[in-house]
Amino acid sequence: MDVELLDIRQHMGKFPPFDALSDDLLDLIATHVEISYFKAGSDILLFDQPVTDLCYIRSGAVEVYRRKGELYNRLGEGDIFGHFSLLRSHRVSFPAKAIEDTLIYFIPDEVFQTLCAEDDNFADFVELERPRLETAAEQQRKDNDMMITRIRKLLSRYPVMVETTTSVQQAACQMGEAQASAVLVLEEGGDDPRLRFTDGEERTWQIRGIMTNSDFRARVVAQGLAPSTPVGEVVSSRLITIQSDESVYEAMLTMLRNNVHHLPVLYRRRPVGIVHLSDIIRYETQSGLYLVGNIFSQSSVEGLERLASDVRAAFVRMVEEGANSHMVGSALSTIGRGFTRRLLELAEDELGPPPVPYCFMVNGSMARNEQSIVTDQDNALVLSDEFVPEQHDSYFLALAKYVSDGLAACGYTYCKGDVMATNRQWRQPLRIWKAYFNDWMDNPTPERLLHSSIFFDLDSVDGEELYVEQLQDLVAEKAPQRPLFLAAMARNALNRTPPLGFFRTFVMEKDGKHNNSINLKRRGTAPMVDVIRVHAMAAGSRAQNSFQRLDDIAETQLLAPGAADKLRYALEFMCMSRIRHQAIDLQEERMPDNNIEPENVADAERHTLKDAFQVLSNAQKFLKFRYPMPANRRAQ
Amino acid sequence: MLRIRSTQRLADWPGYMSQRADQARDGALASFFATPLPAPDTPIKDVPMVALDMETTGLDERHHAIVSLGVVPFTLDRIRVSQRRYWVVKPPRVLVESSIAYHHITHSEIAQAPDLDAILDELLERLAGRIVVVHFRHIERPFLNEAVKARRGESLMFPMIDTMSLEARRHRQSMWARFKRWLGRPPVPIRLQPSRERYGLPAYQGHHALVDALATAELLQAQIATHYHRDTPLRALWC
Numbered sequence: 001m002d003v004e005l006l007d008i009r010q011h012m013g014k015f016p017p018f019d020a021l022s023d024d025l026l027d028l029i030a031t032h033v034e035i036s037y038f039k040a041g042s043d044i045l046l047f048d049q050p051v052t053d054l055c056y057i058r059s060g061a062v063e064v065y066r067r068k069g070e071l072y073n074r075l076g077e078g079d080i081f082g083h084f085s086l087l088r089s090h091r092v093s094f095p096a097k098a099i100e101d102t103l104i105y106f107i108p109d110e111v112f113q114t115l116c117a118e119d120d121n122f123a124d125f126v127e128l129e130r131p132r133l134e135t136a137a138e139q140q141r142k143d144n145d146m147m148i149t150r151i152r153k154l155l156s157r158y159p160v161m162v163e164t165t166t167s168v169q170q171a172a173c174q175m176g177e178a179q180a181s182a183v184l185v186l187e188e189g190g191d192d193p194r195l196r197f198t199d200g201e202e203r204t205w206q207i208r209g210i211m212t213n214s215d216f217r218a219r220v221v222a223q224g225l226a227p228s229t230p231v232g233e234v235v236s237s238r239l240i241t242i243q244s245d246e247s248v249y250e251a252m253l254t255m256l257r258n259n260v261h262h263l264p265v266l267y268r269r270r271p272v273g274i275v276h277l278s279d280i281i282r283y284e285t286q287s288g289l290y291l292v293g294n295i296f297s298q299s300s301v302e303g304l305e306r307l308a309s310d311v312r313a314a315f316v317r318m319v320e321e322g323a324n325s326h327m328v329g330s331a332l333s334t335i336g337r338g339f340t341r342r343l344l345e346l347a348e349d350e351l352g353p354p355p356v357p358y359c360f361m362v363n364g365s366m367a368r369n370e371q372s373i374v375t376d377q378d379n380a381l382v383l384s385d386e387f388v389p390e391q392h393d394s395y396f397l398a399l400a401k402y403v404s405d406g407l408a409a410c411g412y413t414y415c416k417g418d419v420m421a422t423n424r425q426w427r428q429p430l431r432i433w434k435a436y437f438n439d440w441m442d443n444p445t446p447e448r449l450l451h452s453s454i455f456f457d458l459d460s461v462d463g464e465e466l467y468v469e470q471l472q473d474l475v476a477e478k479a480p481q482r483p484l485f486l487a488a489m490a491r492n493a494l495n496r497t498p499p500l501g502f503f504r505t506f507v508m509e510k511d512g513k514h515n516n517s518i519n520l521k522r523r524g525t526a527p528m529v530d531v532i533r534v535h536a537m538a539a540g541s542r543a544q545n546s547f548q549r550l551d552d553i554a555e556t557q558l559l560a561p562g563a564a565d566k567l568r569y570a571l572e573f574m575c576m577s578r579i580r581h582q583a584i585d586l587q588e589e590r591m592p593d594n595n596i597e598p599e600n601v602a603d604a605e606r607h608t609l610k611d612a613f614q615v616l617s618n619a620q621k622f623l624k625f626r627y628p629m630p631a632n633r634r635a636q
Numbered sequence: 637m638l639r640i641r642s643t644q645r646l647a648d649w650p651g652y653m654s655q656r657a658d659q660a661r662d663g664a665l666a667s668f669f670a671t672p673l674p675a676p677d678t679p680i681k682d683v684p685m686v687a688l689d690m691e692t693t694g695l696d697e698r699h700h701a702i703v704s705l706g707v708v709p710f711t712l713d714r715i716r717v718s719q720r721r722y723w724v725v726k727p728p729r730v731l732v733e734s735s736i737a738y739h740h741i742t743h744s745e746i747a748q749a750p751d752l753d754a755i756l757d758e759l760l761e762r763l764a765g766r767i768v769v770v771h772f773r774h775i776e777r778p779f780l781n782e783a784v785k786a787r788r789g790e791s792l793m794f795p796m797i798d799t800m801s802l803e804a805r806r807h808r809q810s811m812w813a814r815f816k817r818w819l820g821r822p823p824v825p826i827r828l829q830p831s832r833e834r835y836g837l838p839a840y841q842g843h844h845a846l847v848d849a850l851a852t853a854e855l856l857q858a859q860i861a862t863h864y865h866r867d868t869p870l871r872a873l874w875c
Contacts, residue, residue: 005717007840007847035715035850037837037857059838101836103854106714 005030008105011058015078017125025115033105038098045096051085053106060102064094074099083126086112151251151265152244154280155273159184159264164208164232168220171211171231182212182262182274185235195239197269207271209235212262241266244273249327252280256292256334259341295338301346301406304339308411311335312586315373319583325575326547329370336366339410340379340403341462347402354399355392356384359460359467363419367459368529369545370575372521373582374592377404377412378419378454380426382467387429396427419454430467437471441478444488453492456533459544472542479537483630486538490627493530494620498523498613520581521594524574524609524616531619532567534627535559546571558626563619570615573608577601649795649874650676662788664757671764673795676871680860681712683870685797686766687853688776689845691741693727695775697782701727702752703741706846707762710769710853712860721762722846724749728786753787763794767874771828771852773798795874799855802873803831806863831855835862 009030012018018026034053038044044055047067055062057079064073064081072094075081085092086109116123160183162171175183190196190206198204211219211231219225219234240258242251244267255263261277291310298304311332318328344360364378365371381396400421408414421427428436440452456475460468479485499518518524532546532553541552547568554564581600582592601609653669660666674683686709694700708720724741726749770776773796784792807824825831828851829839835858840847860868 008717011838030717032718034717035710035854036713037835037854037861039858039861042861060836101858103837 008033008058011078012056012105017119017122020121021115021119025119028114029107029111032108032111034108036104036106038102038104040098040100040102043095043097044102044104045082045092045094047092047095049092051082051090051092052109053082054080054086054109054112055082055096056080056105056107058103058105060098061100062096062102063099064096066094080126083112087126150245151242151248151275152267152272154248154251154275155244155265157273159271159274161186161271162231163187164230164235166231167228168216168225168231168234169227172216175213180274181276182210183231184264184271184274185209185211185231187232195241195269197266197271199270207239207241207264208232209237209239210262210264210274211235239264241271242275243267248280251275252277253330253334255280256338291335292338295335295342298342299346301343301409304342304406305409311411312373316583316586319579325370325572325579326545328579329365329368329372329575330545332371332373332375333366333369336371336375336412337362337461339407339412343403343406344399344462346406347399350402351395351398355395356386357464358383358396358399359463359465360403360421361458361468361471362461363454363458365457366461367457367544370529372578372594373586374594375412376415377407378415379404379421379461380419380455381421381428382433382460382464382471383427383429384464384467385429385431393424393427397422397424400427417451417454430470433467433471434474437474438478441475441482441485444482444485446488446491449485449488449492453489453530453533456489456537457544472544475537476540476542480540483627486534486627487629489530489534489537490623491629493527493534493623496522496527496530497620498527498616516599517595517597519594520574520578520596524613525571525578527620528567528571528574528616531616531623532571534623538627559622563622566615567619570612570619573612574616577605577609649673653794656793660790662790664760665784665788665790665792668760668764668792668794673765674767674870676874677869679867680864680870680873681866683711684766685710685769685853685856686763687715687769687849687856688763689770689848689852690776690779691843691845692775692779697778700779702779702783703727703746704845705755705759706844706849707759708846708849708853709762709766710857712857712866715850715853715857717850720846720850721758723755723759725752725755726750751787752783756784756787767795767797767870769797769799769852769856771798771831771848771855772800773875797856797873798875799831799852799859800826800828801875802856802859802863828852828855832858835859 005027009026012029013021013026018029021029033056035058038060040060044062045051057075057077059077061077062075062079062081063071064075066072073081081094081096082092084094090109116126160174160178160180162174162183162185164185164187166174166185171183171185175181185208186205187208188203188205190204190208192206195207196204197207211234215234215236219236220229223234225234240254240260241264242254244265251263251265255261255277263275264271265273265275291307291314294307294310295304298307314335315328315332318331323331340360340362348354359382361367361380361382362378363380365375366378381400383392383396387393404414404420404422414420419426436452437455440449440455458468458471458475529546532549535553535558536543536549539549539553539556539558541549543549543552550564550568550571553559559567577596578594581596582594584600585592598606650673653673657666657669660669686707688705688707690702690705692700692702702725704722704724706720706722709716724745726746728751768776777793777796781792784790803824803826807826828848832839832851832855835855837851837854837858840851860866864873
């Protein structure tokens with residue numbers, strides 16, 4: 001083998017199917033390749049152009065498209081393309097474009113045919129890849145790298161672990177030696193089954209917590225503790241962990257939601273590593289979620305305001321990368337929560353610490369983790385029962401106003417229904433909130449519930465999470481026992497109906513606006529969310545997210561087998577349609593809205609949308625039947 | 637004789653080449669000069685090129701010698717690796733010890749190698765009719781000229797595209813680059829590997845004449861794709 005071609009050979013030898021080739025065949029390839037450079041954005045293969053070579057990506061990245069221009073696959077270093085055409089028509093059926101500066105090795109057809117003839121493994125790879133790739137590409141359109149890569153891929157070593165009896169000094173030394181920025185603290189035995197595991201020597205351990213660099217600073221040095229203090233005495237019992245097969249994306253969300261920078265990774269219950277936020281950032285610097293980090297570094301409302309355009313850019317990028325509606329919804333909700341939390345911090349800086357504890361509650365789409373790019377703010381304050389209006393309310397009004405105005409400045413418009421903490425009615429101590437919820441559930445009428453259904457999607461953003469959890473518990477326990485309440489909620493869930501004939505004639509909304517477009521939120525996603533909420537409350541589910549609610553519903557007998565899945569697909573499709581149209585609006589520099597114009601809907605999409613509307617319509621009919629108004633009431 | 641200084645960019649290469657074809661006494665040189673080159677207005681996308689790199693025992697053509705040469709023919713669209721050629725040649729003077737490790741060429745390889753004269757005809761054949769592309773012409777041009785003069789009694793000069801000077805145009809000679817230098821910023825490195833990195837080209841193991849020739853060909857493709865146009869006329873690039 002010529003030494004000068006070693007590089008080519010060695011590179012190919014690392015990637016399938018070349019890695020299994022004999023040296024002779026590898027030499028044959030290396031001596032016959034032709035090379036070409038493609039600038040990012042330039043075409044490599046054009047549709048229907050004759051194909052004479054197999055293409056191998058030496059460096060860079062390439063996207064392969066279907067004839068109609070949809071993305072078919074995204075390829076990187078060591079991947080091949082063009083083989084379908086070589087095996088069939090010898091004309092390009094899947095055009096390819098460089099998305100980064102790319103160096104391609106072209107392997108001439110004769111060499112390709114020789115490889116197929118002489119190496120069964122190679123022949124199988126290029127032949128059989130077709131069906132596998134097709135499904136993978138479908139998958140890839142939905143999941144970008146970060147969403148499918150499992151967090152364990154980011155781990156480079158086992159965590160440093162010490163026992164609770166170890167002194168803080170020894171623990172610090174062990175961290176220093178291992179150049180680790182965190183250490184797991186273990187206790188032999190233990191009583192929490194979720195955190196207990198057995199090591200290789202059959203000893204049972206429980207994870208007591210994690211000590212990070214900053215914990216050593218805040219919990220040891222700043223407190224003036226002796227170096228001999230056992231680490232078990234200072235470690236925080238708050239422990240957020242993640243399973244090793246969760247996605248990188250999920251790990252990132254977990255960190256951001258809980259505002260932690262270290263995340264112990266468990267395989268089942270055994271700790272296998274610790275990921276740090278910087279590992280993830282290194283992995284995917286450009287992700288929209290990294291925005292949340294930026295949010296927390298802003299020191300003024302103006303600074304936050306400037307991030308609004310980044311949020312829109314991140315949204316468009318996620319859609320382009322094929323994120324599904326759950327990913328987009330939870331990313332935007334996480335960003336929205338970030339804004340809210342940072343505004344609360346800034347407000348407290350300005351107003352001083354709160355006179356009594358509080359929980360900042362969000363409702364509606366943010367609580368469900370289903371926020372879209374077109375959204376208003378729905379929030380409330382749940383205050384401690386020590387709250388005395390005369391003494392404390394001026395503080396909380398100022399706090400609410402600061403946050404609400406700040407959110408409005410950042411693009412979260414004021415709630416038209418005045419469901420905001422600035423409204424005195426929604427700025428109340430926990431016992432009053434409990435009374436509200438009890439009253440709604442005990443004395444329901446459709447009219448009274450019309451404007452309060454939004455409160456049945458509720459989650460805490462900051463402060464005393466326990467307050468909102470108590471309200472969630474109250475709903476989950478009481479709602480299944482209140483048929484009248486469920487019936488009233490069900491009745492309200494029928495107020496907005498899907499358009500069923502929209503594709504033959506243009507649809508007009510009742511208010512006369514947008515007379516050749518459909519409000520996909522009002523006519524699709526929102527009524528579907530309403531339907532799902534009623535079933536979820538009947539099932540006693542504590543989940544807020546519609547897809548998680550569907551999981552809970554599927555566990556019960558409330559719906560016929562398979563019905564929950566139908567609702568899921570229909571909701572997903574309607575959400576994605578809405579998201580895609582909003583991304584198009586943004587790309588074309590229009591104000592995004594919830595409307596889609598039938599003439600902008602491709603035939604296939606229109607067809608599927610119509611199916612989704614049909615599913616919604618049937619679900620609404622079933623809802624009426626499943627949660628009837630009790631007979632004695634109907635008579636009144 | 638018409639002399640062409642390498643600093644003259646808009647030289648009359650066709651005139652020079654035909655004049656040399658008439659004057660040449662050596663057969664191989666005469667046919668090299670007589671093979672027509674693409675006209676100065678030819679768009680670069682239609683120009684047949686050949687990347688050339690050589691390793692030498694030092695930097696001064698009067699005291700040092702060529703030890704290896706690599707050539708790869710290419711166009712803007714394809715680098716023809718299968719048509720590559722690589723020669724080790726025996727320098728007239730003994731190699732100094734220090735340069736051996738540098739070149740990855742061993743004593744025995746050199747001891748068995750022919751003199752450059754034995755491969756010169758084939759080299760000229762492979763260069764004829766193509767535009768030679770090098771990275772830093774101030775090695776290739778004087779060394780080749782000196783070696784041919786010593787063996788055939790005639791000089792050898794031809795147009796080249798120099799990928800290093802294309803980089804220098806952007807990173808050393810532009811107003812922006814001069815301004816940055818005036819501010820005391822270190823100059824952008826324009827050697828082969830750092831230049832390649834700017835275009836996202838992979839790192840190759842350097843200092844092998846053929847690998848570097850290949851690397852130079854890729855670099856030119858990247859430079860044209862990034863800063864020029866496929867229709868840029870040859871005369872805007874050669875020197």
